[in-house]
Amino acid sequence: MGPATHYLDIDHPFLLYRGEKLPSLRLAYETWGELNQAKSNAILIMTGLSPGAHAASSRRDPAPGWWEEMIGPGRPIDTDKYFVLCVNSLGSCKGSTGPASINPETGRPWRLSFPELAIEDIARATRLVVENLAIDMLHAVIGPSMGGLTTMAWLKLFPKTTRHVALISTSCSATPFAIAIRSLQREAIVTDRNFRGGAYTEDDWPEVGMRLARKLGMITYRSSTEWRQRFGRKRQDYFPQTLFGMRFEVESYLETHARKFVGQFDPCCYLYLSRAMDMFDACDTDESLKSLFSRSFDGHALVIGVDSDILFPLDQQQDLASALESAGCEVSYHALSSVQGHDAFLVDFERFGPPIREWLG
Amino acid sequence: MGPATHYLDIDHPFLLYRGEKLPSLRLAYETWGELNQAKSNAILIMTGLSPGAHAASSRRDPAPGWWEEMIGPGRPIDTDKYFVLCVNSLGSCKGSTGPASINPETGRPWRLSFPELAIEDIARATRLVVENLAIDMLHAVIGPSMGGLTTMAWLKLFPKTTRHVALISTSCSATPFAIAIRSLQREAIVTDRNFRGGAYTEDDWPEVGMRLARKLGMITYRSSTEWRQRFGRKRQDYFPQTLFGMRFEVESYLETHARKFVGQFDPCCYLYLSRAMDMFDACDTDESLKSLFSRSFDGHALVIGVDSDILFPLDQQQDLASALESAGCEVSYHALSSVQGHDAFLVDFERFGPPIREWLG
Numbered sequence: 006m007g008p009a010t011h012y013l014d015i016d017h018p019f020l021l022y023r024g025e026k027l028p029s030l031r032l033a034y035e036t037w038g039e040l041n042q043a044k045s046n047a048i049l050i051m052t053g054l055s056p057g058a059h060a061a062s063s064r065r066d067p068a069p070g071w072w073e074e075m076i077g078p079g080r081p082i083d084t085d086k087y088f089v090l091c092v093n094s095l096g097s098c099k100g101s102t103g104p105a106s107i108n109p110e111t112g113r114p115w116r117l118s119f120p121e122l123a124i125e126d127i128a129r130a131t132r133l134v135v136e137n138l139a140i141d142m143l144h145a146v147i148g149p150s151m152g153g154l155t156t157m158a159w160l161k162l163f164p165k166t167t168r169h170v171a172l173i174s175t176s177c178s179a180t181p182f183a184i185a186i187r188s189l190q191r192e193a194i195v196t197d198r199n200f201r202g203g204a205y206t207e208d209d210w211p212e213v214g215m216r217l218a219r220k221l222g223m224i225t226y227r228s229s230t231e232w233r234q235r236f237g238r239k240r241q242d243y244f245p246q247t248l249f250g251m252r253f254e255v256e257s258y259l260e261t262h263a264r265k266f267v268g269q270f271d272p273c274c275y276l277y278l279s280r281a282m283d284m285f286d287a288c289d290t291d292e293s294l295k296s297l298f299s300r301s302f303d304g305h306a307l308v309i310g311v312d313s314d315i316l317f318p319l320d321q322q323q324d325l326a327s328a329l330e331s332a333g334c335e336v337s338y339h340a341l342s343s344v345q346g347h348d349a350f351l352v353d354f355e356r357f358g359p360p361i362r363e364w365l366g
Numbered sequence: 367m368g369p370a371t372h373y374l375d376i377d378h379p380f381l382l383y384r385g386e387k388l389p390s391l392r393l394a395y396e397t398w399g400e401l402n403q404a405k406s407n408a409i410l411i412m413t414g415l416s417p418g419a420h421a422a423s424s425r426r427d428p429a430p431g432w433w434e435e436m437i438g439p440g441r442p443i444d445t446d447k448y449f450v451l452c453v454n455s456l457g458s459c460k461g462s463t464g465p466a467s468i469n470p471e472t473g474r475p476w477r478l479s480f481p482e483l484a485i486e487d488i489a490r491a492t493r494l495v496v497e498n499l500a501i502d503m504l505h506a507v508i509g510p511s512m513g514g515l516t517t518m519a520w521l522k523l524f525p526k527t528t529r530h531v532a533l534i535s536t537s538c539s540a541t542p543f544a545i546a547i548r549s550l551q552r553e554a555i556v557t558d559r560n561f562r563g564g565a566y567t568e569d570d571w572p573e574v575g576m577r578l579a580r581k582l583g584m585i586t587y588r589s590s591t592e593w594r595q596r597f598g599r600k601r602q603d604y605f606p607q608t609l610f611g612m613r614f615e616v617e618s619y620l621e622t623h624a625r626k627f628v629g630q631f632d633p634c635c636y637l638y639l640s641r642a643m644d645m646f647d648a649c650d651t652d653e654s655l656k657s658l659f660s661r662s663f664d665g666h667a668l669v670i671g672v673d674s675d676i677l678f679p680l681d682q683q684q685d686l687a688s689a690l691e692s693a694g695c696e697v698s699y700h701a702l703s704s705v706q707g708h709d710a711f712l713v714d715f716e717r718f719g720p721p722i723r724e725w726l727g
Contacts, residue, residue: 117609181597181616182590188617189581191610196574198559213557220550221582229543229679236542238647248478249552249637253644255542256549276610283614286599315676318590 006100007059009035009066013134022129025120028109033100034058034092034134035066037076038084048082048145048365049135049167050091051127051152051159053351054278055270057099060091074354081354081362087144094155095130096122096277102130104203104273115273116203122277124151124285128158142166145304145365149173149350150317151278157287157297164301171307171364173357174314174350176321177287177294177328183316186225187279190218194272203273211272218275219263228313228346294328305335307364309350309357312340316347337364367461368420370396370427374495383490386481389470394461395419395453395495396427398437399445409443409506409726410496410528411452412488412513412520414712415639416631418460421452435715442715442723448505455516456491457483457638463491465564465634476634477564483638485512485646489519496527503527506665506726510534510711511678512639518648518658525662532668532725534718535675535711537682538648538655538689544677547586548640551579555633564634572633579636580624589674589707655689666696668725670711670718673701677708698725 015030035058040047050060050072061076061084062069076082076089093101096119104119111118135143146167148156153175160170179187197214199205232255241257244250251257288294298306306329310322319340326338339360343349350357376391396419401408411421411433422437422445423430437443437450454462457480465480472479496504507528509517514536521531540548558575560566593616602618605611612618649655659667667690671683680701687699700721704710711718 178599180590181593181599181614182585184599184614185581185585185593185616185620188612188614188620189578189585192581193554193578195610196578217550217554217557217578220546220553224543224546224550229541229676232542232546238539238542238545249556249641251549252641253542253545253549255546259546259549280610280613315590 006033006057007066007068009063010058010100011035012100013137015133019130021120022123022125023121027102027120030095030102030130030133031100031106032092032095032102032130032134034090035060035063037061037063037089038087040088040138040140044140045142045144046086047088047090047135047138047140047143048147049131049143050076050082050089051131051146051148051155052091052094053150053152054275054282055266057097058091058093060089071351075358075361081358082147082365087365090134090138092131092134094127094151094278096127096274096281098271098274103271104277105271117273119273119277122281124154124281125158125162127155127281128162131155131159132163142168145169145171147171147173147361148175150175150347151282153317154282154285154287158285160301161287161297165303167302167304169304169306169364170302171309171361172322172325173307173309174311174317174322174347175325176317177325178285179283180318180321183225184283186221186316187283190221191276191279193217193221194276200272205272210267212267215267215270215272215275216260216263219266220259223259223262225316226346226348228315228344230313231344231346234344294324295332298329298332298334302334305337305364307337307339307360309339309341309360311343311346311349313344314347314349367394367418368427368429370424371419371461372396373461374498376494380491382481383484383486384482388463388481391456391463391491391494392461392467393453393456393463393491393495395451396421396424398422398424398450399448401449401499401501405499405501406503406505407447408449408451408496408499408501408504409508410492410504411437411443411450412492412507412509412516413452413455414511414513415636415643416627418458419452419454421450432712436719436722442719443508443726448726451495451499453492453495455488455512455639457488457635457642459632459635464632465638466632478634480634480638483642485515485642486519486523488516488642489523492516492520493524503529506530506532508532508534508722509536511536511708512643515643515646515648519646521662522648522658526664528663528665530665530667530725531663532670532722533683533686534668534670535672535678535683535708536686537678538686539646540644541679541682544586545644547582547677548644551582552637552640554578554582555637561633566633571628573628576628576631576633576636577621577624580627581620584620584623586677587707587709589676589705591674592705592707595705655685656693659690659693659695663695666698666725668698668700668721670700670702670721672704672707672710674705675708675710
């Protein structure tokens with residue numbers, strides 16, 4: 006939601022993957038570069054859980070985006086060559102319909118009355134934007150983290166609609182460790198005294214639960230090794246030293262980042278997207294990964310993982326790469342050594358830039 | 367606190383490492399086997415954060431202890447040969463003085479008025495029990511997890527009072543990852559609506575915070591690999607399927623274990639011990655580890671670590687072993703491959719039993 010945001014409004018019901026429906030939809034998106042006449046140069050970026058559609062700056066919106074160094078003229082995803090599209094995920098709160106939106110039938114925010122959301126729904130809503138732009142065949146879909154799950158859902162639902170695909174720090178389904186972490190994050194939110202079954206207000210925000218959830222997220226987004234290099238056992242003096250308050254720099258770092266996040270993301274949206282990530286399974290129809298890739302895709306796949314990622318561990322990317330290979334696809338698989346854990350794709354451009362540039366080139 | 371518990375009551379003030387003092391002390395402990403006439407066969411077991419002094423069953427208390435398979439006649443720590451002693455840590459709530467005890471000066475529980483506790487204080491209180499038994503030289507001190515920190519504190523404060531030492535799944539200080547995890551656990555407890563600055567009651571227990579803290583603990587005590595083998599993506603049907611309630615077996619497993627823990631451990635004791643673990647640094651007086659070991663110990667050291675431990679990662683045990691070696695000690699170092707993470711020492715006796723038996727033999 007900035008000066009470069011476009012909106013697609015759909016005024017008819019949208020049937021959801023788990024059976025319920027939404028009466029209407031609004032989808033927020035941004036684009037960079039120019040769509041060529043053949044409409045053959047479009048790259049779709051699927052987002053992680055929390056980022057919105059503002060993946061990069063532009064003339065209309067100069068604020069840096071969440072993948073600023075990856076997208077732009079001359080950058081790895083080169084907007085001089087490609088038309089790049091990023092849609093705020095259905096269920097999120099950055100312009101698209103989600104639990105924080107107004108339910109048109111009641112005039113009040115959906116909150117917990119929002120129907121159960123699946124990753125497949127995010128893919129299907131994103132598809133509506135692509136169709137609206139009259140793009141039949143994408144040049145590539147790029148999905149990091151939750152965006153990788155959405156990319157897998159896209160392949161499952163819309164076979165042969167993208168030439169190439171990049172699956173970054175992602176998997177075909179969540180590990181029990183990742184489920185446990187997200188389950189705890191949700192528990193911290195719903196047990197916050199201000200959550201009140203979703204009836205929280207601007208003045209009584211479930212800050213405590215959101216802060217805990219975000220901190221726990223950050224612990225699993227980065228790596229223990231990075232923190233040993235970065236913080237060690239250094240003490241903090243930024244926050245007051247209260248009883249059981251913060252003593253170490255790693256604690257004040259988490260606090261500072263969590264405070265920023267708390268006001269920026271709706272608690273119910275967090276719950277719905279988090280649960281959708283747990284439930285997603287690319288093979289839930291008993292189709293093998295190999296068969297899924299065989300029927301959906303015959304281009305060049307890029308798979309990237311990071312050795313210090315504990316949320317989407319490297320062997321999950323190895324599995325994706327193996328399945329792609331056995332399906333006969335061309336695969337570039339990069340097991341990157343980075344101390345920045347799951348978040349490396351957002352911060353370690355030195356390692357992530359070159360393989361993406363090479364794959365697109 | 368069972369039929370085999372002994373108590374040592376100290377009716378004079380106990381000066382704490384961080385400068386405050388306790389007016390008196392009670393220390394709960396258990397023993398197994400017989401102390402020989404020379405008092406040369408005593409083995410002291412230091413405990414982790416939550417276990418009490420009941421490390422093993424005995425004729426007087428047949429309930430299984432927390433290290434049942436490790437201690438007993440013919441077991442790796444053989445009570446036919448050794449006199450084994452385990453003291454409930456100062457600051458805990460299983461019989462010894464701690465934040466849950468009555469402050470004799472007010473007649474009310476200490477709770478948050480308990481002075482700041484250091485791991486060194488646990489070592490010093492434990493020393494009082496050893497002295498009371500008139501044991502000048504221990505055969506060995508065995509410290510797993512937090513007990514390893516207490517063992518390091520023991521060596522620092524009481525050099526040359528043990529012939530041998532075992533440091534198991536432990537370190538000389540906490541990593542920022544471990545600090546972050548414990549910081550979050552404490553935050554979950556102190557922000558629980560029932561915590562009320564330590565003024566919680568039996569009827570309004572900070573259950574939510576304790577449950578979150580325990581679940582987060584368990585996530586870091588076990589390993590992602592174990593859970594993939596054990597739970598995978600299996601669904602649960604034990605707990606009702608509420609909105610954002612539990613769907614997966616890993617979630618119901620955590621819930622079941624957390625519920626058991628909540629009533630068994632005092633929230634304030636948890637806070638004090640948890641913080642003490644963060645703050646402990648064997649080298650806080652600027653003495654090197656090598657120098658600490660050189661002056662405190664010249665027996666045979668056993669160091670054990672587990673490759674899947676994320677709370678006390680293996681390189682921390684490697685560091686301990688290296689420092690012991692460079693101090694000229696005899697060291698048996700075992701880097702065990704176990705999927706059971708930090709908790710392996712409590713459950714994986716097949717791997718932990720033999721090295722302990724061999725080291726004592």
